[in-house]
Amino acid sequence: MRAIPLTVTALTAALLLTACGSGGDTGSGDKNTGSTACRIGGLGVQAGPANAAPAAGDTGDVPVTVTNRGARCTLEGFPGVTLSAGKATATVPQDTSGKPQKLNLAKGDTASFTLTYVRAKEGGAKSLAVTSLKLRLPGASDSQDFPWSYGPVQGKKDAGDPDASVTAFQQAGD
Template identity: 60%
Template structure:
């Protein structure tokens, strides 16, 4: 399946609220671009390609990759991930074993989380997901990706899905 690559302008803007500051102050509320939060237009987010679950009851995986295209920047904590239907938004929780991290990305460096989900049967007891929504840590803006991997088992209050902490990609 073809990966969706989107430049994220709005997502990175709010990272300044949660990432480590790189300015002249040690105050964690003082956030700047120099070694701090990823700046608008300097981060690409890609969802996929997926290892889609072939049938109801099977598990599938979808990587969500963040690539820094500017100077060194920082991601702190977990992203917010939602599975969206026409009528509802189901918040996906981090895997129980995942631990929030602070990750500094050099220019060109990437990190990713992996969303794991259980494919549901069409109809009751499943979410007819049409969109995956990703919000980077501390951001208020989000990025949507089309979902073409079938229904997800569970309900809007309890989707059968979870994701990993950010993992450094490459070297």
């Protein structure tokens, strides 16, 4: 008679494991489920306030925070950041010292990254007189421009190779 309780227990365990899901989004609100890549139009974005570099050769940091205003979405990887100075542009490289995390953002959740840069001398040969930065999210093709008021950015080899970097997204807030 012990075979029946063991069979029922085994069947119950198998059903519970199956109910845990295969990782797909069930719409249940579970933050561990999959979702689509976040799009810039569905997020509130705030660049700054910055710890601006006060003089040429100094390092500054510009924190960028995104808040999901819509349906659940995912950020995984590094943001794409391009600095613009009129017709000249420069892509900011990734700071690979930190490993990107997969962040599932429900409505109201926030994430952030930091852009670190070295301020250049006004009019210097390797100086990029930045007027705006363009932000693109990982996994999405749309972008948004933001004004830049932190002075020129120093180039490494030339103005098109900025002495700057962006970190991967990290969960922010509670």
